[in-house]
Amino acid sequence: MFGRRRTTGEWPADWDRLTRGIGCGMCRSGRPESDEHGLRIYASECTDAYLQRAGVQRGYTIVIWRGRHVTEPTELDAAEARAYGNDVLTVARALLAHYEPLKMNYETLGNSLPHLHTHLVPRYRDDPFPGRPFPLGSHDGPPVPEERLQAEATALRPLLTSRREF
Template sequence: MTAPFPDWPADFVQRMDGRACACGSAPAPGDAGDRIRVYAGRVSDAFLMRHAAQRGYAVVVWKNGHAAEPADLAPRDADRYGREVLLVGTAVRRHFAALKINYLTLGNQTPHLHTNVVARYADDVAPGALLDPVGAALPEDRWRADAAALRALLTGESPLVRRWDE
């Protein structure tokens, strides 16, 4: 049988509708070899990634069942997801003293709702250009210290969380 969209993976339609979603509907584990969970929100989990072109790359992942797009969510859920993404982005910007934060909600490879939160700097490795999404492994001690600092900024009683939790 020929794939309905020959340039896409044969199971892409099933990935989109959740039947073949790589993320599944269960919340992601807290830590894995290349990521540390820095935030567990109501509708998303956020992870600081170790393999990155530069420090400050996090991924916010929708955790309440399968959704491929923000528009697949109920308006209240979409609003909450957006707030949690902005909360994580604000914490990344503050901790890493980033010049700019890029928010990338893609899904061409993994069509489960997630947003890449990418810190950009005055001394950026690629000013004005896209970064390689999978860079070298950042030094483990620094990566773990950054994750701990982000977790502290993203705890329930921090002023930052209260600002986005209205």
């Protein structure tokens, strides 16, 4: 999402600039309702969550920090960290309730685009990689059909309307 896929074992040439937020695709994108990557299903003061169009896994969602540019969660102050963590858990709970996976993976990576975001990857009985981390990017199937994506987003949004504090 918002990054470049590389096949070499090198960090992006502009890594230092990106970590400072210069040219960051997530910062530049604003807070769209929809883009080429997904549909926004949740928005709070500090995050947006997007149900992904990529055919990676049913319910695959990314929660993006929308405060100032940070690369690591350790750059957040205590209140920001609580808010971010609460939002990630709020979205995960909705995904768990709707999709009923066996397990949820929480992946805060930022290796291709250094902007704080968390991948939520539901894991199912028919999972292609049971018992192992889900290899994001290496198992993309065809995009989720638009009609199905819209229906799933519509079903998820009511589960996200009453934000719970933890």
